[in-house]
Amino acid sequence: MKKRTVYAWGVAILSFVVLMIVTPAIPQSEAYHDFxxxxxxxxxPNTLNVVSNFPFLVIGLIGLVLCYYGDYFKFSLQGELWGWTCFYIGVAAVAIGSSYYHLKPNDARLVWDRLPMTIAFTSIIAIFIIERIDERKGTISIIPLLLAGIVSILYWRFFDDLRPYAMVQFLPCIAIPVMAILLPPMYTHSTYWLWAAGFYLLAKVEEAADKVIYDWTHHIVSGHTLKHLCAAMVPVFLTLMLAKRTVEPERQSLLKTWKISWTKFRKTDGTVESDGTVESYTCTYSTVPVVESQ
Known part of the structure; x- marks a missing residue:
């Protein structure tokens, strides 16, 4: 194992330990179950919060089938197939686990709601490592990342502390958009990652505004139901990305692509010369006499 990899793991573990020491425990609030x-x-029971999980089952099964349907997704690496398989299994399992939880919300059932989500989250991180950093390291990381997600759930359940689970859930929300923007992709259509991240962020906002949205819609639909539907758009966009993308001949990050596009735009609208200098224009105005009508 290279020194840089050892240092990276060391920094990650040290950061986790320090965070666990300096931050207080986060217990699971009973009010969480009061939707x-x-x-x-x-x-x-809780009909809309239950049935709104159905899209996860549909897209999870579709994605899982397409992973092995000939060469539909055109995976270049074996590790990708394993990573996306774990992801779609997690997505399909969300429908079952979340429905089971919402039939009778409590801490014991919440385990089966959160467990599939951690499988999906950690699989995505492994996929990013495979595609954008190193195939071997990413493939090897699939099992440890999945185990880390499972351990975070068990830690919460036995010690009533959500901190490890919160890190497993929210760190990918930060890391994935950042990596999508900064790291050169192996494939085209990388912007779909940002669309997926945007829908997940919207889902979390709707979850937090559960009762507010329920009041705004005059008790037609709650924020938590909309959260399920928005979150289901994440695997939808990722599946569309897999279906449309091709191998990127010139690997460059989204950030670099945006910079190039912005430079071209400034050139075409006449504000920037080819050498990067800004054109200046001088306007002169002449006085026009005005004759008043008699």
């Missing part, structure tokens, strides 16, 4: 929309239709 705004608790209506029952057709004998199904």
């Amino acid at each position: 705004a929309d608790q209506r029952e239709f057709l004998g199904i």
Whole structure:
């Protein structure tokens, strides 16, 4: 193992230990289970919060089938196939685990809601490492990352402390957009990562505004139901990305692409010369006599 890799793991572990020491424990609030929309239709408790998980099952199964349907996704690396397989298994399992939880919300059932999500989160991190950093390191990291996610759930359940789970959930939300922008991609259509991140961010906002949205919509739909639907758009966009993308012949980061596009735009609108200098224009105005009508 290279020294740089050892240093990276050392810094990560040290940062985690320091964070656990300097921050207080975050217990699971019982109020979390008190969702705004608790209506029952057709004998199904919390109906909309349950059935709104169905899209996860659909897109999870579709993605899983397409991973092995000939060469539909055109994976270049074996590690990619394993990573995306874990991701789609996690997505499909979200539908089952979250539905089970929302039928009777409590801490014991919440484990099965969060466990599939950690599988999806950690798989995505491994996929990014495979595609943008190193295939071997990324492939090897799949199992440790999955285990880290599972351990974070168990730690919360046994010690009533959400800090490790919060890191597993929210660090990818920061790391993935940053890596998508800064690291050169192996494939085209990298902007789909940002669309996916945007929908997930919107989902978290809707989750936080559960009761507010329920009141705004005059008790038609709650924020948590909309959160499920928005979160399901994440695998939808990633599946579209996999279907459309091709190998990038000239690997350059989104940041560099945006810089080049901005430079070209400034040149075409006449504000920048080819050598980068700004054109200046001088305007002169003449006085026009005005004759008043008699």
